[in-house]
Amino acid sequence: MDLELRLEGVHEGILVSGNVTVDVTGECGRCLDPFEYDLEIDVQELFSYEDQEDLEAEDEEEQRLVENEKIDLEPVLRDAVVTALPFQPVCREDCEGLCSECGIHLSEDPGHHHEVLDPRWSALQGLAGQTAVTADKDNVLDEREES
Numbered sequence: 001m002d003l004e005l006r007l008e009g010v011h012e013g014i015l016v017s018g019n020v021t022v023d024v025t026g027e028c029g030r031c032l033d034p035f036e037y038d039l040e041i042d043v044q045e046l047f048s049y050e051d052q053e054d055l056e057a058e059d060e061e062e063q064r065l066v067e068n069e070k071i072d073l074e075p076v077l078r079d080a081v082v083t084a085l086p087f088q089p090v091c092r093e094d095c096e097g098l099c100s101e102c103g104i105h106l107s108e109d110p111g112h113h114h115e116v117l118d119p120r121w122s123a124l125q126g127l128a129g130q131t132a133v134t135a136d137k138d139n140v141l142d143e144r145e146e147s
């Protein structure tokens with residue numbers, strides 16, 4: 001974890017700002033490949049010298065305090081990292097994942113496909129299943145059946 005932070009004294013407390021770089025390792029949510037990248041996060045947090053009691057109770061935002069002239073950066077950084085992490089990490093934006101038929105990496109073999117029923121053929125099957133087909137003058141299928 002690389003830290004590049006600036007501490008600034010303001011009249012209510014200490015303003016911490018800067019950016020943090022963390023190494024993220026994980027598993028792609030689409031193809032399950034392990035990956036690693038750097039995540040850069042902007043951090044900005046105000047540590048107050050004292051509790052601001054006039055703060056609305058419904059304000060759920062956690063208040064950071066300067067305690068014994070020290071500030072505790074750890075929870076701030078942890079929150080920042082957790083917020084910045086993607087819900088479903090992928091090895092790269094356009095990862096195509098795995099073939100649903102055989103599990104091969106689609107990005108390694110883009111032209112890859114499996115034999116599927118000709119869609120026209122399955123349409124015919126659907127028609128055959130209908131007992132009452134409304135007569136349609138343009139229906140080529142009817143002509144074929146008559147011949």
Ligand SMILES: [Zn+2]
Nearest residue numbers: 028031091095
């Ligand atoms: Zn992937």
Ligand SMILES: [Zn+2]
Nearest residue numbers: 099101102103
């Ligand atoms: Zn496949």
